[in-house]
Amino acid sequence: MRQPLNPDMAQMLKKMVQTGESWLVKRVMSYLKEQGYDVYLPDTDKWLVNALRQLNRPVADTPVAYFGVPELHPHADFSSDPYALFGITQARLFLRRNLDVVIFFGIFKYIRQSYEDLIQLNTSCEEDCRLCRSFMKRYFDHIELGFMSEYKEYAVKGFRTFSGESAGQAAGIRLAESESFRSTLLEGIAGAALVLNMETGTVEEFNRKAREMLPFISGDEGAQEPVFYDDTGINPMGLFELAEKAGSNEEKLMETSGGTMPIRVFSIEVWLQSQRHRFVIMFDITREKMLERRLGHVQHLESIGEIALGLPIRMGAASADITATLKSAIQALKECPNRCGSIAANELLPHVIEAEKYLNELTAILNALASITQKDNIEKEHVFIDTLVKNCVLLTSDKWEPYCEMELNLAKQHGVLRCYADEIGQMVLNLLVNAAYAVRKKSEADGTKGRITVSTRYTREFFELKVADTGIGIKKQDYKRVFDPGFTTKAIGRGTGHGLALVYDIAVNRYKGTIEFKSTEGVGTEFTVRIPLN
Numbered sequence: 001m002r003q004p005l006n007p008d009m010a011q012m013l014k015k016m017v018q019t020g021e022s023w024l025v026k027r028v029m030s031y032l033k034e035q036g037y038d039v040y041l042p043d044t045d046k047w048l049v050n051a052l053r054q055l056n057r058p059v060a061d062t063p064v065a066y067f068g069v070p071e072l073h074p075h076a077d078f079s080s081d082p083y084a085l086f087g088i089t090q091a092r093l094f095l096r097r098n099l100d101v102v103i104f105f106g107i108f109k110y111i112r113q114s115y116e117d118l119i120q121l122n123t124s125c126e127e128d129c130r131l132c133r134s135f136m137k138r139y140f141d142h143i144e145l146g147f148m149s150e151y152k153e154y155a156v157k158g159f160r161t162f163s164g165e166s167a168g169q170a171a172g173i174r175l176a177e178s179e180s181f182r183s184t185l186l187e188g189i190a191g192a193a194l195v196l197n198m199e200t201g202t203v204e205e206f207n208r209k210a211r212e213m214l215p216f217i218s219g220d221e222g223a224q225e226p227v228f229y230d231d232t233g234i235n236p237m238g239l240f241e242l243a244e245k246a247g248s249n250e251e252k253l254m255e256t257s258g259g260t261m262p263i264r265v266f267s268i269e270v271w272l273q274s275q276r277h278r279f280v281i282m283f284d285i286t287r288e289k290m291l292e293r294r295l296g297h298v299q300h301l302e303s304i305g306e307i308a309l310g311l312p313i314r315m316g317a318a319s320a321d322i323t324a325t326l327k328s329a330i331q332a333l334k335e336c337p338n339r340c341g342s343i344a345a346n347e348l349l350p351h352v353i354e355a356e357k358y359l360n361e362l363t364a365i366l367n368a369l370a371s372i373t374q375k376d377n378i379e380k381e382h383v384f385i386d387t388l389v390k391n392c393v394l395l396t397s398d399k400w401e402p403y404c405e406m407e408l409n410l411a412k413q414h415g416v417l418r419c420y421a422d423e424i425g426q427m428v429l430n431l432l433v434n435a436a437y438a439v440r441k442k443s444e445a446d447g448t449k450g451r452i453t454v455s456t457r458y459t460r461e462f463f464e465l466k467v468a469d470t471g472i473g474i475k476k477q478d479y480k481r482v483f484d485p486g487f488t489t490k491a492i493g494r495g496t497g498h499g500l501a502l503v504y505d506i507a508v509n510r511y512k513g514t515i516e517f518k519s520t521e522g523v524g525t526e527f528t529v530r531i532p533l534n
Helices: 007-019 021-035 044-061 085-096 101-122 126-158 167-187 208-213 239-245 286-309 311-335 342-371 385-395 421-446 476-481 499-510
Strands: 192-197 202-206 227-230 250-256 259-272 275-284 381-384 404-409 416-419 450-458 462-469 514-520 524-532
Touching: 007 021, 007 044, 007 101, 007 126, 021 044, 021 101, 044 085, 044 101, 044 126, 085 101, 085 126, 101 126, 126 259, 192 208, 192 239, 208 275, 227 239, 239 259, 239 275, 259 286, 381 385, 381 421, 385 404, 385 421, 385 450, 385 462, 404 421, 416 421, 421 450, 421 462, 421 499, 421 524, 499 514, 499 524
Parallel strands: 404 450
Antiparallel strands: 192 202, 192 275, 227 250, 250 259, 259 275, 381 416, 450 462, 462 524, 514 524
16 A cells, blocks of 8 residues: 555545535536536436545545555455445446446546546645545546446356356357457547557557557557657656556657657556456547647636726726826916917927827727626626627727728617627627738738728617628638638638637527628628527
8 A cells, every 4th residue: 555645634635525525516517518428427416416425435434544545456355445336336327227338437537537626726735736636546546446347247247158058158158248348348438448468468459549549559560669758758668568557547648650649548457367457548638738728828818808807997097087187288288378478388289189189099999998898797788789889890990990991881770789798799899800801811912902891780680780891701612610619711820710609609609699691702701690689
C-alpha cells in the first residue's frame, strides 16, 4: 500500500466529498448530458444521487488514522474489498439492463473527472491537490476492477456445459465464446484498445482504432513503434512500458512519424489463461486539449468583459462632466471680449467648440454601447429595435465607413420586441461586421465603394430584419456550412467562424425564429431574420 494521507488531509478529503455531493451530481449530469450518456442512466437523477452516495461511503467510513487504499493483486477477492464493491453493484445493475462495459466506462470517466474538478476547486495547495487526486485515483482503480471482475464472472457463468458434451468440447465453446465477447468489446470502444501479453511481450488483440493510431501492430511496412512520454514531454517509453506504468485516466504524449499526439491512457491488469496481460485503451485528446486552451482564452476574455461591462456607464458619467465643463468654458469665452479682449476669445472659442463636438460623438458611442450591454435582468424587456439597430450601426462605423455607404430603411412605426437587448444587439452586430468584411474585401479587389442596406419591418406575427451588402458574396459550395460553428472563409486571425453560428443560435434556438440568406458570388449577400412577436 502506498503512503496513506495524513489525518488532517484525510479529514479534509472526507469533508470535501460529503459536503460536495449535490455539486457533484450537477457536475456529473452536465458532463453526461453534454456527451449524450444521460439516456443510458438506469433511473435519471435518482440513480446518480444514490450512486454517488454509495461511492462516497467508503471514503467517509475510512478512519482518518488509516486513510489509504491497498495495492492491487491479480487474484484479489474483490467481493470483500470495500473499495471495489461499488463497481460490483454497478456491474450487476448494468447487466440487468443489458448495458455493456463501454457505457459504464463512458459514464464513469465523467464521474472521475467531476471528483477531480471538486478537488481542484477546493484545494489551494498544489501538493495537497496532488495527494488527494492520487488517493482517489487508486480508489477508482479498485472500482473499475471490481466492475470488470463481475462482468468476467457473468461471462464465465454464461458459458454452460450441455449434457453429453466432453470436457474438451465445453472448453472449446467457452474459449470461442469468450474470444467473441472480447472481440466485440474491443471493437465497441471508441479509442485504440489492445490486449498485451506482458509475459511474452506480444500484442494479442487490437481493434480498428488501434490499427489507425498504431499502424506498426498490423505489420505495415515502414511503420515504426511510437515512443510515449509523460505529459511533461520527458521519460521516453515503449508500448509495454507504458502499459506497465500507466494507470487509469493518465495523460501521455505519443510521438510518431506524423508528429506528437496527446493521449489519455487506461491500463488494467488482467489474467488470461494463467498469463498476465494488460488491457490498454488510448484516446486521442488533441481536440480536447485544443478546447481546453480555447476555454482558458474565453475565461480570460470573460474576466476582461466583466470589467468592460461597467465602462460605458463610468465613461459616460465622466463624459457628461467634461461636456458640462466645456459648455461653461464656451460661455465664458463668449463673454471674454468684454473682459480681456476679442483676440483671445476668437482664437480659443473654435477649439473648445470642436472639442465639444468630438466629446458629443464619444458620448453617443458610449450610450450606444451601454444600450446593448448585458444587464442584470432575469426577465426579457420590451426593446425599441430600430433604436438598437441605429446604435449597432454607430458602433460598427469604423468597419464599413471607408469602404461603403450605409442605407437604413427602418420601419415607420415604433415597434418593440420582447427580448434581451444584449442578445439581439449581438445578432445585429455580427451581421453588420460580416457585411462590412464582405464589402471591404470587394473594395480592396476592384477599388469600388459598396453599400450596406439595413431594413426592418413589423407584421402581426413577427419582426423582420434584413442586412444586405454588395460584397464578395458566398460560394455555392459553402452554402451548407455558413451557420456551422468554426467555419470561416476569413484569413487566419481575421475571424473565429462563430459569428453567423451565434446569429443562428440566437434567432432560431433562443427566439424560435428563422434565418435565411441569398447570395451571388461577386455581387453580394442578403440575410433575413424573422423573430415571432408573441
